[in-house]
Amino acid sequence: MNRFSYERAKSVADAVRLHAATPGAVFLAGGTNLVDLMRENVMRPAAIIDITRLPLRDIEQTQDGGLRIGSLVTNSALAWDARVSARYPLLAQALLAGASAQIRNAATVGGNLLQRTRCLYFYDPATCCNKRAPGSGCAALDGVNRMHAIFGASEHCIATHPSDMCVALEALDATLHVAGRRGTRTLPFDSLHRLPGRTPHRETTLADEELITAIELPREGYARHSTYLKLRDRQSYAFALVSVALGVRVEDGVMRALGCALGGVAHKPWRNGEAQALLIGRAADDTRAIARYADAVVAQADPRPGNAFKVDLARRAIVRAFEVALASNGEESA
Ligand SMILES: Cc1cc2nc3c(=O)[nH]c(=O)nc-3n(C[C@H](O)[C@H](O)[C@H](O)COP(=O)(O)OP(=O)(O)OC[C@H]3O[C@@H](n4cnc5c(N)ncnc54)[C@H](O)[C@@H]3O)c2cc1C
Numbered sequence: 001m002n003r004f005s006y007e008r009a010k011s012v013a014d015a016v017r018l019h020a021a022t023p024g025a026v027f028l029a030g031g032t033n034l035v036d037l038m039r040e041n042v043m044r045p046a047a048i049i050d051i052t053r054l055p056l057r058d059i060e061q062t063q064d065g066g067l068r069i070g071s072l073v074t075n076s077a078l079a080w081d082a083r084v085s086a087r088y089p090l091l092a093q094a095l096l097a098g099a100s101a102q103i104r105n106a107a108t109v110g111g112n113l114l115q116r117t118r119c120l121y122f123y124d125p126a127t128c129c130n131k132r133a134p135g136s137g138c139a140a141l142d143g144v145n146r147m148h149a150i151f152g153a154s155e156h157c158i159a160t161h162p163s164d165m166c167v168a169l170e171a172l173d174a175t176l177h178v179a180g181r182r183g184t185r186t187l188p189f190d191s192l193h194r195l196p197g198r199t200p201h202r203e204t205t206l207a208d209e210e211l212i213t214a215i216e217l218p219r220e221g222y223a224r225h226s227t228y229l230k231l232r233d234r235q236s237y238a239f240a241l242v243s244v245a246l247g248v249r250v251e252d253g254v255m256r257a258l259g260c261a262l263g264g265v266a267h268k269p270w271r272n273g274e275a276q277a278l279l280i281g282r283a284a285d286d287t288r289a290i291a292r293y294a295d296a297v298v299a300q301a302d303p304r305p306g307n308a309f310k311v312d313l314a315r316r317a318i319v320r321a322f323e324v325a326l327a328s329n330g331e332e333s334a
C-alpha cells in the first residue's frame with residue numbers, strides 16, 4: 001500500500017504553505033484524474049492537500065469586461081453559466097465535449113488544466129515511460145501511437161495533452177492567476193504547458209507549490225463567429241484525435257481578429273501565431289487564404305506511422321471549423 005498524509009487547506013496561503021512544507025505533495029480538487037492515477041499506482045504522492053473548501057468557486061465580471069473564473073468552479077457550472085454560453089460559446093462547447101455529465105459535475109477547471117496525458121503506456125507501470133519514470137524510455141515511439149502528438153514532440157515523449165477546455169482557453173488568450181511561496185502572479189495561458197523536450201515529466205511552468213487560483217478571460221469572446229470541433233473515435237466519452245477551437249471577429253466582411261488552437265495533436269494546445277496573423281485583414285469568404293493557413297499549420301507536423309492520418313485530419317478540421325464559425329452568427333447578449 002502507498003501511504004500518504006492528508007490535510008485540508010483552510011486558505012490559499014495555507015494550501016501553498018502545506019504543499020511547500022511536504023516534498024511529494026499534490027493538491028486534490030475534484031479528484032477525477034488524481035485518484036484514478038493513485039489507484040493505478042502511476043502517481044504516489046507523499047501528501048494530499050485538499051483544496052476543495054477554498055473560496056475559489058465564483059465567476060465574476062472583471063473591470064475590463066472579461067470574466068474571472070475561480071479554479072474550483074466545476075466544468076459543468078462553467079459550461080452552463082449564462083455569461084459563458086452567451087459570450088464565450090466556444091468555451092462552453094469545449095467543456096461539454098469533454099468526459100461525461102457526472103465527471104464534469106465533479107471536475108474543476110484548475111484540475112482540468114493540470115490533468116495528465118492519456119497515453120496508455122503512462123497508465124501502465126509495467127512499460128517504459130519517461131513521463132512516469134524519467135530515463136526509462138518511451139514505449140509509444142515504436143508502439144501504439146495512434147492518439148499521439150504530431151507537433152512539438154521529442155524523442156523522449158510524444159504524448160498529447162488531453163484537455164478540451166485548454167484548447168478553447170488557448171484560442172481565447174486566457175490568463176492564469178496563481179499563488180505560490182513568493183506571492184501571487186499572472187501568466188498568459190500559452191506559457192502554462194511545456195513541450196516535452198528532454199524532460200517530459202515537467203509538464204508546466206508552475207513551481208511545485210503554486211496553486212492556480214483563477215482563469216481570466218479577456219473581453220473578446222468571438223461570440224458571433226466561433227466553434228469547437230472535436231473529432232474522435234466515438235461521439236461521446238472519448239478524447240480528441242484532433243480538435244479545433246476557433247473564434248473570429250468579422251467586421252464589414254473582413255477578419256479583424258481571430259484565435260485558433262488545435263487539441264489532441266501536441267503536448268499542449270497547439271497554435272501557429274505567425275500563420276494566423278496572415279489571415280487578419282483577409283475577407284471572411286477568402287477560402288483560399290483559409291486553406292493556405294491550414295496548410296501552413298500542418299506543414300510543421302512530424303507524425304509517427306500510427307498517427308500520420310492526423311495530419312490530413314487536422315488540415316481538414318481547420319478548414320471545416322472556419323466554415324462552421326463563419327456561417328454561425330451567435331448573438332452576444334450578456
Ligand atoms: C473517463 C474520463 C473521461 C474524460 N474525458 C475527458 C475529455 O473528453 N476531455 C477532457 O478535457 N477531459 C476529460 N476527462 C478529464 C477530466 O476533465 C479531468 O479529470 C478533470 O478536469 C480534472 O479535474 P479535477 O478537479 O478532478 O482534478 P484532480 O483530479 O483533483 O487534479 C488533477 C491534477 O491537477 C492538480 N490540481 C487540481 N487543481 C489544482 C489547482 N487549483 N492548482 C494547482 N494544481 C491543481 C492536482 O494536483 C492533480 O495533479 C476525462 C476524465 C475521465 C475520468
Ligand code: SF4
Pocket residue numbers: 117119120121122128129130131132137138139140141156157158159200
Ligand atoms: S509518449 Fe510520453 S507518456 Fe507516452 S510512453 Fe512515451 S514518455 Fe510516456
